[in-house]
Amino acid sequence: xxRNLSLLARGGCFLLLLAALLLGVSHLFMPKNNHKSFGVSDxxxxxxxxxxxxxxxIDVLVVGDSEAYSSISPMxxxxxxxxxxxxxxxxxQPLYDSYRFLRQAFERQSPKVVILETNAIFRSYxxxxxxxxxxxxxxxxxxYHDRWKALSVNDFGRQLDYTFTDDLKGFRYNPAVAxxxxxxxxxxxDRKAAIPALNETCLQxxxxxxxxxxxxxxxxxxxxxxxxxxxxxxxxxxxxxxxDLVYIDMNTMPKEVPIDWARDTRDRGDHLNYAGAVKxxxxxxxxxxxTYELPDRRDAAxxxxxxxxxxxxRNIVKx
Numbered sequence: 001x002x003r004n005l006s007l008l009a010r011g012g013c014f015l016l017l018l019a020a021l022l023l024g025v026s027h028l029f030m031p032k033n034n035h036k037s038f039g040v041s042d043x044x045x046x047x048x049x050x051x052x053x054x055x056x057x058i059d060v061l062v063v064g065d066s067e068a069y070s071s072i073s074p075m076x077x078x079x080x081x082x083x084x085x086x087x088x089x090x091x092x093q094p095l096y097d098s099y100r101f102l103r104q105a106f107e108r109q110s111p112k113v114v115i116l117e118t119n120a121i122f123r124s125y126x127x128x129x130x131x132x133x134x135x136x137x138x139x140x141x142x143x144y145h146d147r148w149k150a151l152s153v154n155d156f157g158r159q160l161d162y163t164f165t166d167d168l169k170g171f172r173y174n175p176a177v178a179x180x181x182x183x184x185x186x187x188x189x190d191r192k193a194a195i196p197a198l199n200e201t202c203l204q205x206x207x208x209x210x211x212x213x214x215x216x217x218x219x220x221x222x223x224x225x226x227x228x229x230x231x232x233x234x235x236x237x238x239x240x241x242x243x244d245l246v247y248i249d250m251n252t253m254p255k256e257v258p259i260d261w262a263r264d265t266r267d268r269g270d271h272l273n274y275a276g277a278v279k280x281x282x283x284x285x286x287x288x289x290x291t292y293e294l295p296d297r298r299d300a301a302x303x304x305x306x307x308x309x310x311x312x313x314r315n316i317v318k319x
Contacts, residue, residue: 010286033245045164046172047088050105052165054302058109059294060085061215062170063098064117069223070271071117074169075313076278077285078306082296085288089117094125095202096133102206106213113292114210118221118236119228121203124196167309173274173316180261180269185225192238193231207243216292221249222280223259225269248287250280257283274317 046069050058060083062068068089068193077085088101098120105111195203210217219240221228228251240247250257257279264276272280288294297303 006193029058043090044110046166046168046170047090047101049164049166049170050086050088051162053084053086053109055108057084057303058086058105058111058114059083060069060086060113060288061105061109061111062117063093063101063120064089064115065093065120065123066091066172066271067119067224067227068115068117068221069170069172069278070174070266070273071280072115072284073171073274073277073281075167075171075310076281077288078298079310079314080282081285081289081294082194082213082298083285083294084297084303084306085169085210092123093120094123094129094133095120095199095206096125096130099206099209100133102209106209106215110213111215112294113218113288114206114215114218115218116206118219118232119224121195121199121236122193122232123199127196127198137246145314167312168316169309171277174266175274175317177263177273177275178267178268179263180225180265182225182261182269184229185261185269186228186230186233189227190231190234191231192235193229195235195239203239207245211319217245219245219247220284221247221251223250223257223264223272223276225261225265225272246291248284250283253283253303 050061060074060077062072062074062085064087064088069087072085072087074085074087077083086105088098088105090097090101093101098116102114207217219236221233221236228249233249233252236249237247239245250259258275259265259272259279264272264279266273289296300306
């Protein structure tokens with residue numbers, strides 16, 4: 001009995017020492033800036049641009065996959081409505097990464113509204129990926145282990161200093177046109193698509209996180225003939241009702257969001273192009289400002305950088 005207790009004590013001490021070591025190394029390996037040269041990956045660079053924004057300056061935060069960053073333009077909403085929004089969306093974003101970006105954003109921002117683009121809710125992943133993501137959240141050395149090549153003496157004492165932000169605030173401009181078929185788009189059915197069990201867990205974690213930070217979680221389905229259907233709509237509508245959430249499905253709103261599937265998609269209905277994003281963002285901006293009473297900050301001195309970014313954004317979409 002004593003021998004077993006001794007082994008347990010030694011094992012516990014070893015785990016505590018290992019955790020302390022991982023925490024210490026994690027601080028060393030964590031990028032001290034959010035530029036690519038500090039170890040931020042290409043796929044997450046724009047999403048991490050929110051870290052460079054002034055603290056508590058973002059009114060609306062968006063998480064989700066490429067459907068989000070193809071359809072929602074923060075600069076379009078800024079130009080028309082004047083509230084500040086940012087997209088922490090990445091390609092094929094699994095829901096556990098949506099949670100990670102949301103948690104990270106809450107460390108520096110206090111958005112009134114959090115939008116989750118719903119396509120990510122149906123993306124499956126393995127339990128191992130989910131558990132590894134949780135481990136990386138605790139010990140960032142697991143996420144940034146390749147940074148050993150770029151470590152310098154400064155990393156031992158340097159404080160976090162995020163200086164990069166994106167002029168498009170996470171939106172990805174694409175004017176390409178490739179028409180879509182609407183033959184089976186939103187065909188009526190009473191069926192409800194299944195949400196993977198791990199995603200149910202992530203959804204509840206995100207909902208709890210939003211409520212702890214006094215943010216309203218808004219579920220939004222942006223238009224897509226490839227990714228969206230009535231069965232998915234039915235399941236998200238049911239989830240929203242079960243959890244007292246607001247759900248906006250633009251796939252069911254052709255009058256409010258009049259997408260022309262011959263002109264407003266860049267890849268035959270998978271994603272919207274810039275023309276489609278303008279329509280989505282105009283509707284969404286009006287809805288958000290009216291529903292949540294978001295302020296118009298265009299004349300505020302401490303948002304001058306947003307007006308400068310708007311000028312560069314307009315040059316991009318003109319050119």
